[in-house]
Amino acid sequence: MSERRVTMADVARKAGVSPTTASFALSGRTDMRISDASRQRVLDAARDLGYRPNVTARSLRTKSTQTIGFVSDRITTTPFAGDVIRGALEAARERDHLLFITEAGGDRGAESSLVHALLDRQVDAVIYASMFTRYVTPPKELFGRRVVLLNCLAPGFDAPSVVPDELEAGRDAARALLAAGHTEGIWAIGGHQAVPATPEGIIAGNERMRGLEEVLRAGGARLDGVVECDWDTRDGHREVSALLAAGHRPRALVCLTDRVSMGAYQALGEAGLSVPGDVSVVSFDDQDIASVLRPALTTLKLPHYQLGRRAVELILGEGPLEAGVHRVPMPLQERASIGAPAQG
Amino acid sequence: MSERRVTMADVARKAGVSPTTASFALSGRTDMRISDASRQRVLDAARDLGYRPNVTARSLRTKSTQTIGFVSDRITTTPFAGDVIRGALEAARERDHLLFITEAGGDRGAESSLVHALLDRQVDAVIYASMFTRYVTPPKELFGRRVVLLNCLAPGFDAPSVVPDELEAGRDAARALLAAGHTEGIWAIGGHQAVPATPEGIIAGNERMRGLEEVLRAGGARLDGVVECDWDTRDGHREVSALLAAGHRPRALVCLTDRVSMGAYQALGEAGLSVPGDVSVVSFDDQDIASVLRPALTTLKLPHYQLGRRAVELILGEGPLEAGVHRVPMPLQERASIGAPAQG
């Protein structure tokens, strides 16, 4: 890509030493004795010539490319997934590594060929990522390789997983409601997704609900009901409208996603109910709309940035990777949608 | 990264030929004669052994790494930027290239060191991208390199730029309004951003307004007024409220971004005005909220996917890159926010 680069041989020549000496001087290794004078001459020559090592050439010998492969299904498309990449990027940069980002779009064939493309370029490790938390079976090419699973789980595949702590998030949602004084008239909208219409529910829904019910019960409160529906704005709107039409008068809504919350907001608004005056709302995900809605939505944030960062930190850590699940906390974003329970 | 890979030498040995022969047979080159028998034996051996070439080693000799560097300011953070990356990724994959994605976060020092990291790894070319259209000065390390500017312009820097066709988008907004019968009571909210409070306005605002006014005038219509404000929900809400409070009764609003449109929707709703019954709205960007708003917003889409794709197609094209601006169309997303002008 343009004029010839300065090589180490050029540096050695200018410094009047052998390439071997130059190599040791530049890498700063001490297991080979170089006089301070020689070392300094090499360093000066390198600086004067603007020498930069050819990482590709070095890798051939050392087997380490300082490069990580990142394989995802469709991660660039999801609204917040940029944060996963950013977290991974920043953690990698701090450690002088670069990331090959790839996206297979859910196509197994594409996935295999992308993994091959990565391995052909001698990546040091591979992050296998999913756009929502779920069970996966990584392509066989990754068996025996240095791999970290990001936002997914693969029982039987010997690699660590990094996932959001949905269980604790469910608990925190309950705690936030209890702290505001809510003990009755609490409904969950979105439910477990045990038989999932929206696949992202499989794991997140169960864990969020489990944590929620556990802490609610321990706090002397209970759920008046759980409405199972898709995790979308349209469903949130329809189900909350139906709930109100059936004569129920909820004091607090736990919406399983921000999109459901948005639909709930619309339904409550149409019924002349205010948030949080009449009904408190607590949600999950912290998508962009959460802070734009009025009142701003109190929600448990999916820690995308931290997920990406953590995966890289793990994969570049010392020693072999141990299978196991690393749960990343989902911080509560306290905004304006939770208030004291309405009277009457 | 695990057990020894099969090398070309292994393949040659198994096929009973020299590495030279194996190399030519595998690369399928015809400028060196290989008998069909030998070729077949090499191919069989490669298949049996599961041979995959070591791209790193090859690159050392050929100088081509089949790799592109992607440097951006903060592209992973913007809501739709994922599409830029996806477009670039897909175009690269079709051509058997991989992308090093990096993000400098607006820090010049980080930018330089990332570009170095890319060049040290012998990338074939570099895409220099901005999260919103603006003027940039790429780091000096990129001078003389194979570069394409994505969503930015750098006068004096000898490289092609790929940017959205904002001018034509402005024209299309006008055409959409004219087609629905609007000729008066048209206001632009957001304005030129000639003295930008939000930097993304610098180029987009001027061009959108220029195209808008040009076609409006040619169509016998005119703009009742232009409200200059930041491109945010809060500003859209405030300015449209003020407009109505001042006694104006717009028939159509051209909002310079979807966020402004969302604020406008809120203000119109509070004033008891309906979209598009009382007021038509046409917008720019096509962010996620555009399709979620009710009524769904008719808007001119920023062609992020196409921008990414186009940049890669250009950079991997034959021959030298010529400086010049490549404008990518912004398609009109026809939804439900434009109607016939209100009577009276």
Add this chain to the structure above:
DNA sequence: GCAACGTGCTAATCCGATTTAACAACGGAG
């Protein structure tokens, strides 16, 4: 006075491919 040792440095190899130069073997022309 000579072996033993520490110091400072270099020649040679290697990593895994591509590419150049050359070399057998064979057939046909003269």
Add this chain to the structure above:
DNA sequence: CTCCGTTGTTAAATCGGATTAGCACGTTGC
């Protein structure tokens, strides 16, 4: 029977570094 061109193949060099083995040259110890 020699010369020449074609065909098929390979030895060797190359890419830019890292690494191993070893070589001079003092200095020290006995």
